[in-house]
Amino acid sequence: MLDKEEYVEQSHFFRVIVDRLADNVPLQDLMAQAREEILASTKLPLAIDFLLSELKHAGVLAPAMARLSHYFTPFQAFVMREAETDNRRFEFTTALEILRYEATYRAAGAEVQGMFLYQFEALCRNRLRYDHGLAAMAQDPCYDAAWREWILSVRRQIGIIDLADMIYVRSQHYETRRQSTADSHGDDEPDLQPQRIVLFGEKEGRIALANRRKDPLYLFAAMQRHLGYPAVPRRKKFDDTPYLIPQILSRLEQFETRLKIMEEEARDQFDITKFYVKPPEPEGDTNPGETP
Numbered sequence: 001m002l003d004k005e006e007y008v009e010q011s012h013f014f015r016v017i018v019d020r021l022a023d024n025v026p027l028q029d030l031m032a033q034a035r036e037e038i039l040a041s042t043k044l045p046l047a048i049d050f051l052l053s054e055l056k057h058a059g060v061l062a063p064a065m066a067r068l069s070h071y072f073t074p075f076q077a078f079v080m081r082e083a084e085t086d087n088r089r090f091e092f093t094t095a096l097e098i099l100r101y102e103a104t105y106r107a108a109g110a111e112v113q114g115m116f117l118y119q120f121e122a123l124c125r126n127r128l129r130y131d132h133g134l135a136a137m138a139q140d141p142c143y144d145a146a147w148r149e150w151i152l153s154v155r156r157q158i159g160i161i162d163l164a165d166m167i168y169v170r171s172q173h174y175e176t177r178r179q180s181t182a183d184s185h186g187d188d189e190p191d192l193q194p195q196r197i198v199l200f201g202e203k204e205g206r207i208a209l210a211n212r213r214k215d216p217l218y219l220f221a222a223m224q225r226h227l228g229y230p231a232v233p234r235r236k237k238f239d240d241t242p243y244l245i246p247q248i249l250s251r252l253e254q255f256e257t258r259l260k261i262m263e264e265e266a267r268d269q270f271d272i273t274k275f276y277v278k279p280p281e282p283e284g285d286t287n288p289g290e291t292p
Contacts (some may be wrong), residue, residue, distance in 0.1 A: 001142060002071070003042075005041070005042055006043065007103045007106040007107035009038050009042045009044045010044060012037070013034050013048070014097070014099050016030070016033075017030055017034060018093050018096045018097060018100065021092075031051065032052065035048045047068055047071050060084045061084065062081035062084055073136075073139070073140050074136040074139040074140065075102075075133070075136045075139075079099060079128075082095065082129070083095035090127075090128065094126065097233035105118065105229055110142065112142055113204060114229035115142055115229070117227065117229060119137050119140075120134075120137070120163075121220045121232045125232050126235065130159075131155065134151055135152075162213065164214070165212060167200055168205055168212070170198065170199045171208060172200065173202045173209065174205055176202065204226070204227075207219065207222045207223060210222075
């Protein structure tokens with residue numbers, strides 16, 4: 001894990017790139033400008049230099065971020081690689097927004113439960129590859145061995161078992177209900193040991209239980225309100241209304257012209273000669289007394 005100021009500067013760097021890309025400035029120039037605004041006491045300027053050199057030579061950033069695994073997490077490199085893949089409808093600005101909010105959340109003292117749900121929701125909402133995405137998440141330094149083992153199990157079972165069920169059975173609420181069930185049946189052991197390491201709290205377990213067999217977006221919305229992690233950026237819908245109005249007006253003018261021609265033809269008043277084009281005069285055809 002990096003220091004807080006590193007994540008603060010990362011968030012600023014990604015925000016500056018997103019804001020200034022709208023001005024159609026080349027990415028190389030934007031990164032060079034942003035480098036001058038980063039605190040020199042952090043390691044981010046050195047990382048930007050390496051990213052910029054790789055961008056100039058290869059035209060992509062993901063391989064350079066993957067090589068800087070001591071600074072950028074594997075999930076950050078995965079998100080950037082998905083954005084730079086040509087056959088995917090995952091915008092580059094959306095990827096930068098995801099990295100920006102993640103860095104902001106880390107700087108604010110991210111909870112491990114919120115970090116997992118934020119990264120997993122980013123995979124779901126942007127339709128990224130679960131197999132590679134969960135494998136990259138498992139390598140994040142914010143997760144300990146128990147979390148890494150569970151994330152890899154989610155990677156194997158996703159699509160087969162509901163995510164709400166997987167969260168519920170690893171929550172404190174599940175263990176509490178299991179203990180109360182054992183007590184009601186007169187179990188001799190007063191305190192049952194947890195079957196697995198508890199990863200989620202009491203409230204997270206209640207939310208997961210309430211959202212079983214429902215749309216996962218309801219689960220994400222409830223978890224986001226409870227844990228306070230940032231809302232996951234998603235692809236913005238393109239508003240084509242300003243472009244539709246001129247097209248509609250042009251179509252109406254064409255329709256009006258055709259209707260007028262049909263009316264004239266019905267009254268035998270249609271004059272086709274007005275559509276004739278006068279042929280251009282030949283260039284060498286001039287009078288002898290005239291100066292060309």
